[in-house]
Amino acid sequence: QVRLVESGGGLVQAGGSLRLSCAASGRTFGGYAMAWFRQAPGKEREFVAAISWSRSRIYYSDSVKGRFTISRDNAGSTVYLQMNSLKPEDTAVYYCAADLDIAVVRTTHPSYWGQGTQVTVSS
Numbered sequence: 001q002v003r004l005v006e007s008g009g010g011l012v013q014a015g016g017s018l019r020l021s022c023a024a025s026g027r028t029f030g031g032y033a034m035a036w037f038r039q040a041p042g043k044e045r046e047f048v049a050a051i052s053w054s055r056s057r058i059y060y061s062d063s064v065k066g067r068f069t070i071s072r073d074n075a076g077s078t079v080y081l082q083m084n085s086l087k088p089e090d091t092a093v094y095y096c097a098a099d100l101d102i103a104v105v106r107t108t109h110p111s112y113w114g115q116g117t118q119v120t121v122s123s
Helices: none
Strands: 002-007 010-013 018-026 033-039 046-051 058-060 068-073 078-083 092-099 117-122
Touching: 002 092, 018 033, 018 092, 018 117, 033 068, 033 078, 046 068, 046 078, 058 068
Parallel strands: 010 117
Antiparallel strands: 002 018, 018 078, 033 046, 033 092, 046 058, 068 078, 092 117
């Protein structure tokens, strides 16, 4: 079992920045690909970014490419999402996800989910 806990959400003005963190605990973090998803009110959960264990493969959705950066600290069992140039349409609950297969972690069916952290961007 892998437990994921997100933090770092909050209220920010358009154009501002936030850094989300996802701390993993429980079963060894080793080998897990990690991803961030988000879900806005009334919308389906959507993929935001993913990173492989080795950091050799990184993926972004078109809507955040060039503004968001995913990274990870394997020693600290933490994955980050640096969000810059935030827009009101980035408002959502952001979820961290983990799976041993990066192809799976990019879908909406990874093995493990965090509880989510709210990000609100005001115009």
